[in-house]
Amino acid sequence: MHKICWGYKKRLLKKAVTLSLVTAMSISFTGCNNEAESTGSVAELSATKEVSDSTTDSSETTDSFIPDETMIASELTDAAADLAQAAASLEVSPNINETLSVPTYITKVDDTWFIVDCYHNQVIYNTELSDSLYDWKVLTNDCIQPHTIASDGQVYLIDDTENNRVLIFEKSDDKFVHTQTFNNIGSRPHYVIYNESNKTFYVWSSTTGEMYLFRHSDDDTRMYLTETLSIPELNGIYVRSFTLMGDKIIFVSGVSGSEITPKVLVCSLNNLEIQEEYTIPSELAGMVQITPIGNKLYVTVSTDSTGNQDYATIVRTDSLKDLSSGTYEDIYSTYFAGGGTPYYITNVDGTYYLTEHRLTDHSIWSFTVDDTDTISSVTTVYPHE
Numbered sequence: 001m002h003k004i005c006w007g008y009k010k011r012l013l014k015k016a017v018t019l020s021l022v023t024a025m026s027i028s029f030t031g032c033n034n035e036a037e038s039t040g041s042v043a044e045l046s047a048t049k050e051v052s053d054s055t056t057d058s059s060e061t062t063d064s065f066i067p068d069e070t071m072i073a074s075e076l077t078d079a080a081a082d083l084a085q086a087a088a089s090l091e092v093s094p095n096i097n098e099t100l101s102v103p104t105y106i107t108k109v110d111d112t113w114f115i116v117d118c119y120h121n122q123v124i125y126n127t128e129l130s131d132s133l134y135d136w137k138v139l140t141n142d143c144i145q146p147h148t149i150a151s152d153g154q155v156y157l158i159d160d161t162e163n164n165r166v167l168i169f170e171k172s173d174d175k176f177v178h179t180q181t182f183n184n185i186g187s188r189p190h191y192v193i194y195n196e197s198n199k200t201f202y203v204w205s206s207t208t209g210e211m212y213l214f215r216h217s218d219d220d221t222r223m224y225l226t227e228t229l230s231i232p233e234l235n236g237i238y239v240r241s242f243t244l245m246g247d248k249i250i251f252v253s254g255v256s257g258s259e260i261t262p263k264v265l266v267c268s269l270n271n272l273e274i275q276e277e278y279t280i281p282s283e284l285a286g287m288v289q290i291t292p293i294g295n296k297l298y299v300t301v302s303t304d305s306t307g308n309q310d311y312a313t314i315v316r317t318d319s320l321k322d323l324s325s326g327t328y329e330d331i332y333s334t335y336f337a338g339g340g341t342p343y344y345i346t347n348v349d350g351t352y353y354l355t356e357h358r359l360t361d362h363s364i365w366s367f368t369v370d371d372t373d374t375i376s377s378v379t380t381v382y383p384h385e
Helices: 019-025 083-089 320-324
Strands: 103-109 112-117 122-126 137-140 149-151 155-160 165-172 175-182 189-195 200-205 210-215 224-230 242-245 248-251 263-268 274-279 286-293 296-303 313-317 341-348 351-357 364-369 375-382
Touching: 083 165, 083 175, 103 149, 103 341, 103 351, 137 155, 137 165, 137 175, 149 189, 155 189, 155 200, 165 189, 189 242, 200 242, 242 286, 263 320, 274 320, 286 341, 296 320, 296 341, 313 320
Parallel strands: none
Antiparallel strands: 103 112, 112 122, 122 137, 149 155, 155 165, 165 175, 189 200, 200 210, 210 224, 242 248, 248 263, 263 274, 286 296, 296 313, 341 351, 351 364, 364 375
16 A cells, blocks of 8 residues: 655645545446447447547546545655756666667657667657667666556656556656656556546556556646556456547457466446457467557457467457457568567557567567558668668
């Protein structure tokens, strides 16, 4: 349990909190045990909706957030007391690595690019994507195998996967200052997304089936863990990510040490109750991500059900129903080099970016998709061609 600290001079909490807000936002653990049959509503989702890496539509709009004593706030770092002073004294380290080592995520916030360089245990940033990696700066290397970063433009959350932590940073004078740490965030937190519609960060614990929700108020950047939801059916299964889609959340199929039937789960965004299930072919079991692009669903795959990376690929399909029946197009070797392990796909200003490992000649790709679902402009971003 994280200790609540009320001593920070800028963090004045409003006392007028209604009982309904306390009930709605208090920390709870909600089971996900509804095994309803597919209604087809999500089976065709790719034809009507598309999500970016940082925001998504949601039917639920949340009013201004007011923290209360039922929520969890981590201790603030000393730097958080005076962000400008901390930034002035912060010495930013340059990236010293010529290449990337298992890059997992790339995104852009405002004018700054970020790469999660997983096996180098760091997150790096730069304003120019075309620069040499030596020109990039280290946001943090106080982490072990991070996987993703998300931001609302004010705070930046990084999943410190092997330390079971979430690190919080704020930007001042073009530097990133560490202001909070949340410990004991499940087991191997692996994926973090910011949902603009309800101003909530979603952090996924990849092996316990738990989702941690974080928020801050409109006039303050201090982060609070407001709620924890769980899917007992996913406890013990390695699930790498999820996709926010309107009022639903889609979890990729995963793998475990025991024999299981690989499934994609479609749950309610509000409480993670299972609404639909799709059995997945064993060769696609170790999914990384499901990304709606145009009229298709793009699925990156790391392994089959046995954990064999020889099955790593990218496929696309018209719907989850088609994916379940084995109707899909394998595009990995057709448009990309093939032979590696494709990971997360992100969308920046209409261009898609793919991280990949096992192939040092192709760490990050970019590509575009037009209105007819034609893939083009496939380019190696790193290393530079």
